[in-house]
Amino acid sequence: AQTIHQWPVAEIKAVGSPLSLGCTIKGKSSPNLYWYWQATGGTLQQLFYSITVGQVESVVQLNLSASRPKDDQFILSTEKLLLSHSGFYLCAWNRDRETLYFGSGTRLTVL
């Protein structure tokens, strides 16, 4: 069975500090990987997707970047956090553009 693990579960960070969020997929080779962002009480906004190692496409950047260093790993980062980065970050995967399967998310609070 496939499992998706996101880390950390929650973060409280200062404005201007760096950020790195991670996501690992186990049990599925060569998945498509996605990062989503959700403001508190808001809808889902796709940020990035990757269909293969080393290749990442941006949908909406929001002063964030993403990388896929390994087949099963997807990283979201920024060197300088903004207040507007607060929210819920979700990693997801699928195969062949079918059903998306989401992780349990990371709650980010920027102060």
Add this chain to the structure above:
Amino acid sequence: GDSVTQTEGQVALSEEDFLTIHCNYSASGYPTLFWYVQYPGEGPQLLFRASRDKEKGSSRGFEATYDKGTTSFHLRKASVQESDSAVYYCALSGVDSNYQLIWGSGTKLIIKP
């Protein structure tokens, strides 16, 4: 471009009430349509999907029928329970989706005990 419209931002019902959440879409051809449910503090999870006209998706007592004629995929449940309280999202994957699901704005379902 493709779009999904959910007209209800919030629905408040009592237990055993009938639920309808409306979803209308705009897309060419036959997109795949999804209903997802998101509980507080969790990621969305698939309820069900449908890919053909008149196809009915169902899960956990929820159901929706793909209607190409009215471009709709309304979510229904005959008798809601308190445990159904969550946010429900309609989404579509179009023929030219380019790895993007198009999401509705979500409907928060509140069940009063």
